[in-house]
Amino acid sequence: MENIALADPGAQLSIWGLFMQAGWVVKLVMLGLIGASVWTWAIVVDKLVSFARLRVALNRFEQVFWSGQSLEELYRNLAERKTVGMGAIFVAAMREWKKSFEKGAKSPLALQTRIDKAMDLALTREMERLEGRLGFLATIGSAAPFIGLFGTVVGIMTSFQAIAGSKSTNLAVVAPGIAEALLATAIGLLAAIPAVIAYNKLSSDAGKIAVRMEGFADEFSAILSRQIDEKVAQKAA
Amino acid sequence: MKAGLTTSVILHAAVIGFGLFTLRAPPAFQPMNVESFPVDIVPVEDVAQSLQGDKKSTVRDKPAPKPTERPDIVADAQKIGENSVDTDQPVTPTAKPKPVENTESAPKAPTPTEKPKPEDTPKPKEEPKPTPATEVAPAEQPKQDVKPDPVKQPEPKPQPVKEPEPAPKPAEQKPAEAKPEPAKPDAVAEAIASEQTESVALPNSAPAPEAKPRPEQAQAETAKAPDRKNSEKPVKEASSRQKSEDDAFNDKVSALLNKDKPSGGGAKRSSQQSSLGGDRNNGQKLSNSEMGALRDQLSGCWTIPAGAQDAGNLVAVIRFNVDQSGKLDGRPTVQTSSGNRSYDESAVRAIQKCDQAGLVLPAGKQDIWSEIQVTFNPSDMGM
Numbered sequence: 274m275e276n277i278a279l280a281d282p283g284a285q286l287s288i289w290g291l292f293m294q295a296g297w298v299v300k301l302v303m304l305g306l307i308g309a310s311v312w313t314w315a316i317v318v319d320k321l322v323s324f325a326r327l328r329v330a331l332n333r334f335e336q337v338f339w340s341g342q343s344l345e346e347l348y349r350n351l352a353e354r355k356t357v358g359m360g361a362i363f364v365a366a367m368r369e370w371k372k373s374f375e376k377g378a379k380s381p382l383a384l385q386t387r388i389d390k391a392m393d394l395a396l397t398r399e400m401e402r403l404e405g406r407l408g409f410l411a412t413i414g415s416a417a418p419f420i421g422l423f424g425t426v427v428g429i430m431t432s433f434q435a436i437a438g439s440k441s442t443n444l445a446v447v448a449p450g451i452a453e454a455l456l457a458t459a460i461g462l463l464a465a466i467p468a469v470i471a472y473n474k475l476s477s478d479a480g481k482i483a484v485r486m487e488g489f490a491d492e493f494s495a496i497l498s499r500q501i502d503e504k505v506a507q508k509a510a
Numbered sequence: 511m512k513a514g515l516t517t518s519v520i521l522h523a524a525v526i527g528f529g530l531f532t533l534r535a536p537p538a539f540q541p542m543n544v545e546s547f548p549v550d551i552v553p554v555e556d557v558a559q560s561l562q563g564d565k566k567s568t569v570r571d572k573p574a575p576k577p578t579e580r581p582d583i584v585a586d587a588q589k590i591g592e593n594s595v596d597t598d599q600p601v602t603p604t605a606k607p608k609p610v611e612n613t614e615s616a617p618k619a620p621t622p623t624e625k626p627k628p629e630d631t632p633k634p635k636e637e638p639k640p641t642p643a644t645e646v647a648p649a650e651q652p653k654q655d656v657k658p659d660p661v662k663q664p665e666p667k668p669q670p671v672k673e674p675e676p677a678p679k680p681a682e683q684k685p686a687e688a689k690p691e692p693a694k695p696d697a698v699a700e701a702i703a704s705e706q707t708e709s710v711a712l713p714n715s716a717p718a719p720e721a722k723p724r725p726e727q728a729q730a731e732t733a734k735a736p737d738r739k740n741s742e743k744p745v746k747e748a749s750s751r752q753k754s755e756d757d758a759f760n761d762k763v764s765a766l767l768n769k770d771k772p773s774g775g776g777a778k779r780s781s782q783q784s785s786l787g788g789d790r791n792n793g794q795k796l797s798n799s800e801m802g803a804l805r806d807q808l809s810g811c812w813t814i815p816a817g818a819q820d821a822g823n824l825v826a827v828i829r830f831n832v833d834q835s836g837k838l839d840g841r842p843t844v845q846t847s848s849g850n851r852s853y854d855e856s857a858v859r860a861i862q863k864c865d866q867a868g869l870v871l872p873a874g875k876q877d878i879w880s881e882i883q884v885t886f887n888p889s890d891m892g893m
Contacts, residue, residue, distance in 0.1 A: 319514025
């Protein structure tokens with residue numbers, strides 16, 4: 274800040290001109306905010322795409338699951354592929370089931386518990402994937418305006434110092450500095466507004482998917498429990 | 511995630527690129543072409559107080575001088591009047607036979623021999639008998655007494671007797687009034703001669719031997735001149751002494767009488783009904799700033815007496831007159847005493863001292879200076 278250059282009144286007032294004549298602090302803030310905006314939108318796009326895919330996958334899986342196909346067959350199909358969502362939960366549960374039965378589990382109660390644990394683990398892992406990076410959107414949504422404001426305050430401070438140095442209060446001298454400083458707040462808001470909207474939408478979407486998967490897990494757990502009982506009865510007979 | 515990031519970067523690049531190339535500097539505001547108003551700060555006194563008008567009119571809503579009669583309009587004229595050139599002088603009215611003017615004009619009239627007549631004619635006829643209250647009348651009697659034959663008017667003179675010194679005046683004024691009565695060539699000759707040659711001429715001009723006693727009287731009276739001056743002004747003016755002194759004044763008066771059209775005044779025409787007002791557009795008072803300037807000058811000249819310095823709120827109001835040239839006219843008078851004599855005196859001395867140094871008064875407000883009242887108060891005067 275040693276050399277406070279007075280904003281040349283004839284300077285460009287285009288966006289690029291404003292950016293170029295800003296001080297380095299303000300420039301840094303603006304660049305950071307633009308980066309945040311880029312990252313926000315990257316997350317938003319990624320999440321929208323992955324959520325859409327997941328929903329499609331869930332639908333297809335449910336369709337297949339309730340189609341009357343045997344669980345063994347379904348498991349054999351899915352085990353070789355990389356699965357997401359309900360498929361992952363199903364595979365985790367079936368794997369545990371298989372392991373226990375192949376080795377001849379004695380206690381059906383312990384088997385049930387193990388299967389539930391495996392499904393919970395799979396569900397948690399899936400949810401983590403779903404909700405990962407949404408926190409960043411929340412952060413940007415709340416912090417970006419402040420960061421922008423910081424750039425503005427610094428910019429206005431600088432331009433006031435320059436005005437004091439020039440000993441002129443002409444609006445033509447004051448205006449460019451303030452316009453340039455306000456650009457920082459504008460960029461901050463530009464990053465924050467989509468971030469907040471996207472965060473709200475994506476987190477509610479994630480919540481819906483989570484509920485759906487939890488429901489499936491509970492249902493599948495019940496199915497497996499019934500199967501275990503049947504097997505135990507067969508053995509006893 | 512890669513896809514998302516790529517998409518986002520491309521999106522931002524597109525938006526920023528679009529912004530950079532399309533969002534140019536917004537068009538500058540076009541300042542409206544409004545003409546700027548010159549704003550003057552005018553002291554309210556100038557507007558609220560005496561405005562130019564006609565002294566003889568009644569007060570009307572709008573102050574205005576007498577309506578002018580000349581139709582031609584002079585460009586850029588500031589002062590109202592019938593002149594063809596804009597001047598600053600007050601308008602002089604048409605010469606009317608006013609009684610006041612007559613008393614003064616009669617004595618002077620002699621110099622311009624022909625002019626006095628038209629104006630005086632109306633009165634001279636009546637003067638002799640009805641004896642208008644003016645002092646002129648008594649003057650004639652003595653002369654006519656001397657020459658009983660030519661003029662018979664003297665008889666009505668019972669009134670002149672009232673005045674204690676009628677005799678002296680006649681000797682000098684005789685010439686003036688003699689003229690109106692053209693019947694006597696002698697009288698006219700006398701009049702002219704007497705005025706031109708002053709008192710010495712009188713004896714010569716008097717054709718009749720009887721007239722001589724008068725000159726003596728006249729001389730006797732001239733000796734008494736001081737008394738006469740005090741008692742009667744018209745006589746004073748008539749006296750030869752004054753004529754020499756007041757040549758300029760005489761010229762002015764004769765010029766006044768000469769005009770049959772008003773002179774002076776500006777060239778701006780007025781069509782409004784005349785209303786009561788002064789000669790000029792000045793306020794009646796010095797404005798606050800002018801008063802402050804005057805007070806500043808006075809405070810520089812003022813030395814508060816040692817005893818009164820601690821007295822605190824002594825206030826003396828001093829009134830003084832200033833003549834046209836800005837010099838003190840007469841001794842300042844104490845309008846409201848502070849109760850402390852030396853304090854009042856110090857205030858009076860301050861004014862006199864400043865007058866010696868030269869008072870600076872606002873130009874163009876001579877009418878207002880003529881009488882100034884200053885309140886001498888240590889706190890007001892910045893002491």
